[in-house]
Amino acid sequence: MKTAGKRILMAKTGLDGHWRGPTVVAKALRDAGFEVIMIGMARPEEVMQASIDEDVDLVGLNIGGHVDVAVRAIGMVREARPEVPIFVGGVVPPHAKRKLESLGVEVYPPGSQLPDIVAAAVRLTGAA
Amino acid sequence: MLLRCGLRGQPEILGAGMNPELEQQLQGELERARKGDRGALARLISVLERGGYGAACVERGLSARAADSYTVGITGAPGAGKSTLVNALLGEMVADAQRVALLAVDPSSPLSRGALLGDRVRMHSHAASPAVFIRSMASRGQLGGLAVATRSARRLLEACGWPLIMIETVGVGQVELDVASTTDTVVVVLNPGWGDEVQANKAGLMEVADIFVINKADKAGLEATRRDLEGALASLPQQRRPAIVETVATEGRGAVDLWAAICAHRQAIEESGELRERRLGQLRAELRGFVEAHLEVALDELFATDCADLQLAAIGRGAVDMPAAGDVLLAELWSLVNSPKRR
Numbered sequence: 001m002k003t004a005g006k007r008i009l010m011a012k013t014g015l016d017g018h019w020r021g022p023t024v025v026a027k028a029l030r031d032a033g034f035e036v037i038m039i040g041m042a043r044p045e046e047v048m049q050a051s052i053d054e055d056v057d058l059v060g061l062n063i064g065g066h067v068d069v070a071v072r073a074i075g076m077v078r079e080a081r082p083e084v085p086i087f088v089g090g091v092v093p094p095h096a097k098r099k100l101e102s103l104g105v106e107v108y109p110p111g112s113q114l115p116d117i118v119a120a121a122v123r124l125t126g127a128a
Numbered sequence: 129m130l131l132r133c134g135l136r137g138q139p140e141i142l143g144a145g146m147n148p149e150l151e152q153q154l155q156g157e158l159e160r161a162r163k164g165d166r167g168a169l170a171r172l173i174s175v176l177e178r179g180g181y182g183a184a185c186v187e188r189g190l191s192a193r194a195a196d197s198y199t200v201g202i203t204g205a206p207g208a209g210k211s212t213l214v215n216a217l218l219g220e221m222v223a224d225a226q227r228v229a230l231l232a233v234d235p236s237s238p239l240s241r242g243a244l245l246g247d248r249v250r251m252h253s254h255a256a257s258p259a260v261f262i263r264s265m266a267s268r269g270q271l272g273g274l275a276v277a278t279r280s281a282r283r284l285l286e287a288c289g290w291p292l293i294m295i296e297t298v299g300v301g302q303v304e305l306d307v308a309s310t311t312d313t314v315v316v317v318l319n320p321g322w323g324d325e326v327q328a329n330k331a332g333l334m335e336v337a338d339i340f341v342i343n344k345a346d347k348a349g350l351e352a353t354r355r356d357l358e359g360a361l362a363s364l365p366q367q368r369r370p371a372i373v374e375t376v377a378t379e380g381r382g383a384v385d386l387w388a389a390i391c392a393h394r395q396a397i398e399e400s401g402e403l404r405e406r407r408l409g410q411l412r413a414e415l416r417g418f419v420e421a422h423l424e425v426a427l428d429e430l431f432a433t434d435c436a437d438l439q440l441a442a443i444g445r446g447a448v449d450m451p452a453a454g455d456v457l458l459a460e461l462w463s464l465v466n467s468p469k470r471r
Binding site: 004005031032039041043080 | 177
């Protein structure tokens with residue numbers, strides 16, 4: 001795998017305090033050799049600005065049920081960095097999963113396996 | 129890519145003209161970055177981080193610039209509160225109508241080469257401000273508290289017109305001092321209860337500070353830490369004695385004092401001429417680092433060939449000793465550095 005030097009932005013757009021998920025995912029990505037830039041709880045504008053300034057290859061959003069905020073963040077990142085893939089995790093209700101997938105982002109709801117998430121990051125960043 | 133002194137002593141960077149198309153593309157990016165395109169700036173920092181030919185192309189475009197940005201380094205132990213302090217400091221700088229660029233370095237794993245760069249988590253106040261550029265960098269194997277590309281990224285930011293640059297190091301111990309040869313004002317962050325006067329007198333980190341910050345000043349032990357620090361600094365002449373600033377970064381307390389101390393230090397070294405000397409030292413360290421980085425690449429290449437294995441086997445048989453094997457490898461390294469392939 002050529003993950004060395006590939007950069008992933010991890011942000012939490014949901015306002016809940018459930019940090020465990022994104023933290024576990026970030027560590028798994030780090031262990032796979034990625035450089036993971038954590039920005040914690042962030043507004044869509046912050047996610048967009050960080051995706052530019054940090055020159056990331058992939059954006060990961062933990063949306064914690066707040067689908068509207070996530071959709072706004074996705075829209076802003078898309079406008080600023082159209083070439084950058086986005087994947088989403090956290091508590092994602094079924095109807096929201098369909099909506100997000102229709103926007104072209106990959107969705108990893110609770111129950112997703114870490115190796116699958118890491119494999120997705122490898123594929124999406126072209127590190128395979 | 130290797131720097132070689134030409135016949136008349138004029139340095140030439142090997143590799144120039146190797147790929148005119150890429151070179152032209154990178155010069156285009158540099159033009160855009162200089163005009164304020166943050167995306168171009170961010171991509172160029174990535175190019176510098178990847179090193180090699182691309183980085184050399186960008187460096188060539190930077191070399192003609194005069195140095196007129198001011199650089200502040202923030203260093204200290206892991207968890208001392210550097211990032212939170214930087215967040216509070218950014219507030220003061222922006223309120224003072226400054227545009228600030230920050231390079232925040234966190235460690236890469238020596239095992240996976242991956243990294244978790246978490247400095248931005250503490251910096252939400254300014255994360256979307258047009259007056260603030262924040263870039264997280266992984267140390268990528270460097271041991272001095274900075275990344276290989278931090279110095280060249282600093283020069284790139286300077287070339288792109290960022291007047292004030294902050295560099296936050298990896299959480300350091302006692303001897304990771306690259307920040308001292310990279311920045312104009314060095315801020316060392318300590319905490320109450322951090323150590324006694326013996327620690328305060330130890331060589332290394334304590335010697336390079338221009339300003340000491342005792343962060344988390346609301347915690348027990350503040351008075352003792354201040355006393356130990358003052359005791360250790362007492363032997364210095366008054367004008368060379370670092371200021372001590374107390375802060376509670378989580379509340380923003382003391383940030384205004386720290387910003388004032390930084391401005392005062394800047395004024396003092398500008399007026400005394402010390403800044404000019406420091407800049408020469410920085411340039412020297414940067415040039416040396418450049419040569420070292422390229423030598424290291426060559427060394428890695430050498431150890432990937434069977435040349436090193438042959439010597440190892442010979443040592444194992446008792447046919448040669450370590451210094452003799454070292455001489456052979458040094459000779460090989462030299463010819464590798466000079467090989468036509470690398471030009």
